[in-house]
Amino acid sequence: MNTDFASDFTSPQQATRTATPPAHRPLAPDGSLTAVPAPPAAPDWPTWGQRMLPALLRNLLVDLGMWHNPQPLPPSGHLAQTIAVLxxxxxxxxxxxxxxxxxxxxxxxxxxxxxxxxxxxxxARAVDHMQTVLARHGVTMPFHAWNDLPHQQFSNIRTLLTRAAYTARANGE
Incomplete structure (x- = not known):
């Protein structure tokens, strides 16, 4: 079982500097390549009020125009934002x-x-993509158990999330 992703892929520094391959980049109506969107930023910690407010009440406040929920991201964006949070x-x-x-x-x-x-x-789709990447490398345990291995390093975590984000994006998510 190979749990050292850093040796299997590009280094974390290269992974963050590498642009999306042209084959996966979106095309503008005129056929030219468009810019790759910037990765989403990590949100601030929720305030005590946000943590105490149930989602049902928060959604009611959104309907009344008194609250603004962020736009939920697709799995590829969620995985990229998870890296930003970490x-x-x-x-x-x-x-x-x-x-x-x-x-x-x-x-x-x-x-x-x-x-x-x-x-x-x-x-849940993002978790499926992480599990797929782990399975490609012979890891059968859940991603959260893999995260907790004693020898685990952040470079491996970053690589897993990056590879899972690319997998999700390649699948249109």
Whole structure:
């Protein structure tokens, strides 16, 4: 079982600097290549009011124009935003949220779902893409258990999320 993704793919520095291959880049109506959209930014921590407010009430406030929910992202965008969250707040293993505010993959996904940046269905598709990438490398355990392995490094986490985002984008998601 190969759990060291850094040796299988480009380095994390190369992965973040590499543009989407031209075959996957969208075309403008005139046939020219369009710019690749910037990765989504990591959201701020939800305020106490946002954490205490149930989603049903928050959606009612949206309907009344008193609240603005963010636009939920597709799985590829969600995976890219998960990387941004881990870059901003820090990565950890064994806990969804550490006492110092660091997060594991699942914790970052929880933050994005709680703040409305991803729907539960899109998050489930993103998880499927992560599991597919892990399976290609002989890893049969769930992504959150793989995240918690004692020898795990953030470079492997970043590579997994990047590869899963590319897989999702290649599948039109």
């Amino acid at each position: 870059d901003r707040y820090g990565w950890c293993r064994s806990l969804d949220y550490s006492p110092t505010g660091r997060m594991c993959i699942r914790g970052a996904q929880n933050l994005l779902e709680k703040t409305g940046h991803v729907t539960p269905a899109a998050r």
